[in-house]
Amino acid sequence: MKKASRVMTTMNMRPENMIESSAEKISRQSQLLSAQLQSLRERIYEPNAIKTLKTYTSREVAGLLGIAESTLRQMSLDGEGVIPDRHDNGRRAYTLEQINETREHLARKRPNDALEFLPRRRGSDKLQVIAVANFKGGSAKTTTTVHLAHYLAIAGLRVLALDLDPQASLSAMFGYQPEFDVDENETVYAAIRYDDRRRPIRDVIRKTYFSGIDLIPANLELMEYEHETPQAIADGHGRGDEIFFRRLSSVIREVEADYDVVLIDAPPQLGYLTLGALCAATGLLITIHPAMIDVASMNQFLAMMSDLMYVIEERGGVLKHDFIRYVITRHNPNDGPQVNVVTLLRSLFKEDVLAPAVVETTAIASAGLEKKSLYEMSRGSVGRDTLNRALESVDSVNKEILRHIKEVWGRS
Template sequence: MSGIAIDSDSSNLSPAQLVREQADMLSAQLSAIREINYPPSSQKTMRVFNPQEAAKLLGISGSTLRGIEEDKFREFRRDERNNRTYSLENLWEVRKILSESGTASKWRKLLPTRSNGEKLQVLCVANFKGGSAKTTSATHLSQYLALQGLRVLVIDLDPQASLSSMFGLQPDLDLEQNATLYAAIRYDDERVPIRSVIRKTYFHNLDLIPANLELMEYEHQTPSAISSGAASGDEIFFRSIHNAVQDVADDYDVVIFDAPPQLGYLTLGALFAATGVLVTVHPAMLDVSSMNQFLNMLADLMQVIEENGGEMDLDFFRYLLTRHNPNDNPQIRCAALLRSLFPDNVLRNAVVESTAIANAGLENKSIYEIERGAVGRQTLERGLESVNAVNNEMFDLIKAAWGRDD
C-alpha cells in the first residue's frame, strides 16, 4: 500500500513524526508571538470606558453617572485629559450603588441577577461546520451578558480550545493536567470538584473553564465506562456535565458551553445540561446543507438521551445567522429560506460580516475589547450594533425563561 507523501526537508521522519515536529514548531512560534503581545509579567486585560461609553453600556444618563461620588469606587482612574474612565469593576459598582439607592425600584434593571425561583440558564452554542462563528458568538454572548450585570461561566468544550485562546490562554503552555472540564467528569479517582477548574478572567463577572486536547480522553473513555457500568444510574454518561454544573449553580446566572465541532459524548452531555440551544449558521447553501446533516445527527443524539431515561427541558432553540452580508443576493435567499421554514426559531437579528470583528479576532479579542481608533468609527459602530442586537435578543429569551416581562 502506498503512503501519502508530505513535502519536507526531514525526509527521514515518519508522517506522524513530521506532523509532531511541525506542531512543536508552530507552538514555539505562537508562544514567541504571545510573549511579544503579552509578556510573562503581564496578563491580558480589559480596556476601560470613557464616560459616554459607560453611560451607554449602563443605559443611564451622563449626569446620573457623574453624580456618583468618586469615593464610592474601590479603584478609579483618569485619562490624560483628567476625565474619569470606568473599568468593568467600576460599572458593576455603579449597578450596585444605584440598585441599592433610595430609588432602587427605578434602577432594579441595572442588577438583573436571578432571584429565588429563577433557574440557572445553561446555553449550548453548537454546530460542526467550520466558519459558522460558533466560538466568536459564544465569546461575544458571554461578555455581553457580563456587561449587563449577570454572573457568567463560559465552558470551552472544544479540544481545539479557540475560546480559551480568545481569553488569553495558550492551552498547550498555560494548562497543567486535569485543568479542563474533563477533570470534573472523568470516571476514575482523579475526578475533582468543578470549582477547582474554574478560572477568573480579566472580564469582571465572567469565569472560564478552559479546554485542551485532554478533553478527548472523555470521548475515548466513555464507551468503556458504559460497558463496565461506571457510567450508569445517576452517573449515566449524559448526566455528568449537568451534575458538575449544578454544583456551582448558585454562583452564576448563566452558563455557556462552546460545544466541540463534532457530535460526541461532550456535546451530548452539554445538550442534556442545556436550557437553551443556539445553532450558528452562515447563510450560504453549502453551510445550510451541512446544518441539515447536523440537525439529523442532533436529533439522533437527543433520541439517545430520551431512550435512556433523560428528559430534556429546553426553554428555547434558536438559529443565529452569522457573517451575514445583507447585500449578497445568495445569502439573502438562504436567510429568507431559513426564516420561512423556521419563523419562530431564527433570531430576528443577524451578525453582519464585519471587518471590526475580523480585525479583533486577529488579536484574539472580541469586538468589546478593541480600543476606539483601532478600526474606523463607523465600522466599529456597525459591528457593535449588530452584535449587541443579537445578544440583547438572547438576553430577552433568558429573561422570558425567568418569567420576567421587562
C-alpha cells in the same frame, strides 16, 4: 502532550540519516507553531503576556447604566460608589469591575429599579445553561460564544464560559494557550472523568481578566472522555448522574449559585461531550453561515442530533430546552444567494431564527487576529464607522438572546 514529548525524544535518538516519520514531522511542526504562538502572545500582551480589559469613559458608563452622565459625575464628586481613575487629561476612567460595583450600589439605592441596574437571577430564577453548537467549520460558533459572554458580563450578569472543544479556541480568546497554560487535569474532563483522579468542578474554574466572567479552559485531554466513555458504559457507569449524558449537568449544579448564565462552546462533532452539553443546556444556539453548502451540512447535523436525542430520551434523559434559536452569522445582506438562504430559513423555522443577524465585517476579523471581541476593541483600532456597524449588529443579536433569558426568568 506526553505523546508529543515521546515523539521528540525518539527524534533526538534517531540517526541523522533516518527518514522522519509523518507522526514525528507533524509533532515537530506543531511544537514549532506552538512556540511561535507563545512568542506572538508575549508581544501582543506585554509585559506579562496577560490579557487586560480596556477602561470605559464616563459617557460609556452612563450609557451602560441608563443614567445621565451628570448623575455619574456627581456620584464621583460626592464620593458615592466607586472612585474612578483619571487620565492625564482629567477624564475619568472606569474598569468593568467598578461599573459592576456601581450597578450594585444603584440597585441598593433604588430598589424599585434594581433589576434594571443589576439584572442577575434571583430567588427561583433558573440557571441558564446555553450551548452553542454546530459541526460546520466557519459558522462562528466560538466567536458567537465569546461575544455573548462579554455582552452579558457588561450587562451585569455573572457568566461561566465552559470550553468543551478540545481545539480550545474559546480558551485562546480569553488569553490561554492550551499547550502552555492548561496542564493535565485542568479542564472540565477533571470533573467528569470516570476514575479516582476526578476533581470538584470548582478546582478547574479560573477567574478571567473580564470582570464577571469565569472560565473552564480546554485542551486536547478532553478527547480522553470520548475514548473512555464506551468502556465506562460497559463497566456499569450507566445509571443516575453517573451516566455519560448527565455527568456535565451534575457538576454544573455544584456551582449553580455562583452564576446567572453558563455558556458552553460545544465541540464541532456529535460525540459524548456534545451530548452532555445538549443534556445540560436549558437553551440551545445553533450558528449558521447562510450559504447553501453550510445549510446542507447543518441539516445533517440536525438529523444526527435528533436521532441521538431520541436515544438519550429512551435511556431516561430529559431534553426540554427553554428555547432553541438559529443564529445567522457572517451574513452579507448585499449577497443575493445569502439573502435567499436566510429567507428560506426564516420561512421554514419562523421565530426560531433570531430576527437580527451578525453581519460579515472586517471588524470581527480584525478583532479575532488580536484574540479580542468587538467589546474589547479600542476606538481607532479599526475604522469608527466599521466598528460601530459591527457593534450594532452583534449588540442586536446578543440583546435578543438576553431577552429570551429574561423571559425564562419571568421578566419582560
